Amino acid sequence: MIMLPTVVRNLFGGPATRMYPVTTREPFARARGHVEFNEDLCNQCGTCARRCPAIAIDLDKDKKEWILHPDRCIICEVCAEVCPKDAITIAPQWRAPFYKREAIIYHSKAVKEKGEKTGE
Amino acid sequence: MGIIATSRLKSPWIMHFDNSSCNGCDIEVLACLTPLYDVERFGIVNMGNPKHADVLVVTGPVNRRTARVLKNLYEQIPGPKMVIAVGTCGTSGGVFHNCYNVLGGVDKVIPVDVYVPGCAARPEAIIDGVVLALQKLAKLQGVAL
Amino acid sequence: MDYNWMMAVAILLPVVAAILVYILRQYHVRGIIVVVTAIALIINSILFLLKGSQTFTPANAQLWDTVVTVLDYLILLFYIYAGISLKNWLVLIFALTQIVPLAYFEFGMGGKAALEAINPTFVVDHLAIVMTLVISIVGSLICIWAIRYMYDHEHHNHIEKSRQPRFFFWLVLFLGAMNGLVFANNLIYLYFFWEVTTLVCFQLIAHDLNKEAVNNAARALWMNSIGGTGLILAMIYLFVKVGPDSLSVAKIISGGIAPALLLLPVALLCFTGMIKAAQMPFQTWLLGAMVAPTPVSALLHSSTMVKAGVYLVVRLAPAFAGTKLGIMVALVGAFTFMAASGLAISQTTGKRVLAYSTIANLGLIIACAGINTPLSISAAILLIIFHAVSKGLMFLCAGTIEHIVWSREIEDMEGLAAKAPMTTAITTIGVLSMFLPPFGMLLAKWLALEASFTIPLAGILFVIASAATIVFWAKWLGRLMQVLPKLGSKIESLSLSYTVPLWVLVLGIFGLGLGVGPVYEGLVKNAVANVIASGQALTTSATGIVVNGVTAVSSNPSFAVGSYPVWPLFVVFAVGILIPFIFVAVKPGELRPVYLCGEQVEGADADEWYSTADAKTKVQLGGFYFKGALSEAALNPWTYTLSIALLVILFGVVFLAIGGAI
């Protein structure tokens, strides 16, 4: 009986539902949605790959590829924090679902000369 | 049977199974049912029982004991059926990659139709995942969603 | 055929056959004798029906009087012997309370005069014909079924020296005694046959001779001896207050005796009938009787002997019409109906459920007699018929199941549908026919409820009882159905001695159910007229039954109180149950194991799941018995208190009325 006012208020007050996907709410500014990679800044230092707790980042130093496995990424933001070149950022929009598990391959462009020490 | 094909798209009953997830995705799946997201708008009802379900929503990485359960549940769902792996761990095992009792993603045990990434996957992403699954079903049946 | 012969076949043929089966001890000879006797009795009972209402006094009346008197004392002396040898003082005391007043009555008061004063000795009216049809047809079928049952029974229990001849002696003898009982007009004859049935009952309950059987037999004996005492007291009262010629059933119900004088003896006779019909608080003897071999339970304790009790009450209904005694009889019956139905829920043994159900339905019949309107008497007589067939079938089913699973526990019958599909199908029909439309039992119960408005309290008790009835029957049936997803179980092979009576009774259920109109018109209507004269309660048509408002509530003859479309409901039953039963099919690929939270062991037929430490554990399903709230221990204090109170009020009402009259 005590619940009665609440349910009646709900009935006449209209639903609280956000009509997703008809209307979509903008994600919050600093929400951790998905990893974005800037090919131009990456120098293939590999810190991100080493520090990633979910081994979601691979580096192919020969092909100069930076490989992200979106199916493994837990969006912890560590890669973005440790990246010395700020090549990795976290964007607020969540990653869309997919049918197939596929890695995303980027080509790092700001690669240092061979033999130079990779910094931390 | 056009009406049946159409109805299938309008009434996807889900069953949620938690493998050995951290609960994060589970509560987000549950949150989908609550007023703010209210997936019943799409005819989605959470059934507690594989025999009534059309869509199996799996969260968490498969571990060595839940693998058996997951397979059993999948077999008890009458066709046509879809499987959605929710969350990064359900997709690939994610952060638990080096845990000894974890086999990996859901697709190690049963075929998965849609993967919803995210740790934890947001309710919106889960709704997107269901829509994606329905699109696949619609395409299979040759009807418009 | 000559009426002398018909009476002889009805009463004496079973006696002769009984002696023959006792002497000729071979299994097959016994079978032939029993079957031949059964057929003779069935034909004979139909002849009675064709002949209609008759009276009969045997040719050598004095000789038979002497035989009856001598046998009376022999039986009572046997009771005394039994009481002493079993060291059961209750048996002894109540044997003495019979033999002492009887001897005083016959020799001290000149009661023998009554034997000669009464003419005719036997009255075969339509009510009696209904009874003899039930006894001869259902009773005979049970005897045929018993042939194989007793063989299996002794075989399974490794009994070396067969006691079957003795068993069949009593069983067949009983049919004659019952026929005599329902025909008897003379109360002294009635008393004699009454005591024979009590004796047979004692002998048959004790048949297995173990301690429990003997104890329960003794209990049946002393309780029914109280009834016998009541009969004797009623006779003495009538003899003294009214006269020697008043010891006649026909005279008592004819209205020829002043109602005030009649009240006490009728109350005593009803009391006797209630004990025979195991009404509360005397239900325990019938429950105890379930230790006997199942044919005994079927024949004596459901379809015939206990019906003698309700028969007597229905028969006497005119004598208490319009009195408070009638109301009290109705309440005792209705209360028993309710309490027994409630107690049946907590029973774990199949036969005890059947026993409680029997007690309940007898209560309903007695309540109908107490309500005492044309409608209720119609209901009562229909109940006697339908209950005999359905309950007879149920006992035979219980016995057959007992010989398939070798247990009487309902829990052991789990999944019988897979082991013995035919028996399960028959049992299912039997159970459904006990409490659901379109079957006759429900029709009669429906009539009883529609008739209950004159005694509202009875109506309320009926209603509660009906609900409880649903629970215990459906619960039991459910246990039989609980099967694994196996396909194609083989139909079990059973002896003809089992299957013929079972199928005949199933046919009887459907036949009587469908033909309830003709049965009412041809048989029941006349029987009702034997009890209550005013008006016609029901109109039958090809499709159904209409309860007329004429006598009930309205003076407008076209005003209907209720209607029961019999044939349409049977069509519904066929469409809803029988046709799916035949046509619903499952392909092997469609079978899935039951849902066990995802941990079921693989394979469609597995009933195991992985539990602690990955160990396989079997699913176990236990029936619900509500031992806490509904057990005998919890309810009996209430039922005893209330039922004894009702009996006290019953006699109190009678004594007040007599006091007022004087």
Added chain:
Amino acid sequence: MNAWIIAIVTVIVAPFIGGLLAGIDRRITARLQGRFGPPILQPFYDFFKLLGKAKIASSRLQLIWIYGYLVFMVTALLFLVLKLDLLLLVFVIGFAGVSFALGGFSSKSPYSHIGANRELMQMLAYEPVLLLFALGVFAVNGSFLISEIFNNPTPLLARLWPIFIAVLLILTIKLRKSPFDLATSHHGHQELIKGIMTEYSGPYYALIQLTEWYEYVLLLGLVYIFWANPWWAGLIVAAVAYILELLIDNITARMTVGWAVKFVWSVGLVLCVLNLIYFWLLPIKGVS
């Protein structure tokens, strides 16, 4: 022949009404919970989807009983629209209920087994009230025939209002609403999963839904006859009763079966008995 037409129309139209009622139920329930809710036609989508699912079963027997449930429920509804005997109607509903419970018993699933037992306990709770309802109607009209209710210008509600309250309780049980959502559970969120229905799936589950739609119409029809004259008054009573049930569903917790029996007997049954005693103290119409 008129009766045949009514019967055929009823059998065809009732599921549409029932399905719509179910749809409205889900929509209103959602709104009461602050949600948007499914489309009104959602139950029909569910129904056709279920028809198109693969057939699976865990025993043959359980499928048989579901036809009994359907056929007897339809029969009960026909009894109502053809204005036959009310008392017999209750017994026919009883057959439908028993058939449903037996379907639950007919597989080796612990959940449907316990659900079936609970269903029987619920029958123990509601059968007496419905039967007493019929007796109450008799006390007012002197007849068990529903046609007499329609012939009587005074509504039943005027004299049987205590029984009406009891029937509302029964309505809650039969509509499987909280606090009596015990044997099957509409939403499948309880200890018994979906109770009796656990083992039914696909087309067979669709049959159960169909039966429930018939049941909705039947039950609201029973509420309707409390104010059968004029014809629209009953509709209002039924609509109000339906909304009331939805409200009750959303403001109570689910109780236990023991409580349900105790509550219905101590409130519903007592109300019925008091109502009847009131009538029996007065002379029944037509009885001299």
Added chain:
Amino acid sequence: MAPRTITPFGPQHPVLPEPIQLKLELEDERVVGVVPAIGYGHRGIEKACELNEYPKNIYLCERICGICSAIHGMTYCDVVEKLWPLEIPPRASYLRTIWAEMARTHSHLLWLGLLADAFGFESMFMQYWRIREKVLDILEITTGHRVTQSVSIVGGVRRDIDDDQKKHCIEVLKDVRKEAEALNNVLVNDYTVKARTVGKGVLSYDQAIALGLCGPHLRASGVKEDCRTQGYWAYGDLSYEPIVATGGDSFSRAAVRVGELYQAIDLQLEAFGKLPEGELAAKPKGNPPANEAVSRVEQPRGEVFYYAKGNGTRNLERLRVRTPTYANIPSLLVMLPGCELADVPIIVLSIDPCISCTER
């Protein structure tokens, strides 16, 4: 012959959000025996923590449980900090406290909803979860994620709360409090709810101690024990008194959590008021030294116990996590026998089980 039903309850079961199995032995509907079967959630996190470099473990420990994720991360950081020992800046202490209490708010609202669902009160479940979304929103605004907040690092926190966010949070919290009051009133006073919770799963004071319970489960039996009284992080500065009930039944457990819900909101408001300025994190020097440490922090479900042993390398030699449910599960063995089957979900939920925590 005893007619008993033996049936599984879980691992996949609609009232259990997580996989655990109870093997129930029933007589009619009365539970007469119960054996829990666990291991459906066991991943092997403790071992993985030994194999990972220690900073990675934060993210792994946060995923021991997705509901108290934030506090798991904080506690891990706390125990590792104790190995040096390392002092964290005061603003970080306050922020940790705020987020911990925010997590408690959302967790308790979640639990109250699940409890309502367990006794079939669907509309109540929906309302609690509707309110909970507001808390999740402020969690997302301040930390970046609704569920796995990931705000703690060894030495402090990763994110700050600016003044706008602070104002917004305070507003939302007050609103949540107001809305929750109406619902809690139902939970505490409604007849049907009380009929389902009062007297179910009773544990006395002594039993509670002997079974080694923790958290609201322990406090509902009258034991005034709460890790927050140790005064870690900012709790020492805040006015804090454990909430205790004496009934020891499911109702008392709900009542304690209702009280803690309000208290959590109050603590947040107080902490927001006292929030000091300053650094967010201290930087750890080198690897965790060879030392061992214990950290005990109050989670929504009770005391979480972290034991860490360092050996001077980048890996920890041993990390042992005992979560609150681990301590509370054995009490089911005592509470369940004798109850009705219908009470099983309520009693199981009344300990607020977190299986993924328990089995790691």
Added chain:
Amino acid sequence: MIDKLKEISKDQLLAEVKKYADAKARFVTGSANDLGDKLEITYFFNASPGMDLSALRFSVGKDEEVPSMTGIYLTAVLIENEMKELFGLKVKDLAIDFGGHMMLAQDSPVLPMLKTEEQLAAGKKGGN
């Protein structure tokens, strides 16, 4: 460092635990650690009411039997089973014995918590 840590031998265990039980202390949990040749077991207790933690520690060889404390604290049943299947600790007289399959399934690794050679080597190096 853990305050109030008391080193005992395994034979003293039950007697020491009994003292805690008599003082109505709450059992918190236990922890095992693989030292290479031995297992180091620590049990934690809390003196209720209050948050006063103390601990008992003993080490046993990998093939030695250890008495179960489930007779005193039923709640220790989980931890003892866990140490049994993850570390191979031989616990005697468990109140409920899950037979080594409480946490682990049939095909899980055996005694997964024991340290690898590299771990032991790294641990020694780092500790010194």
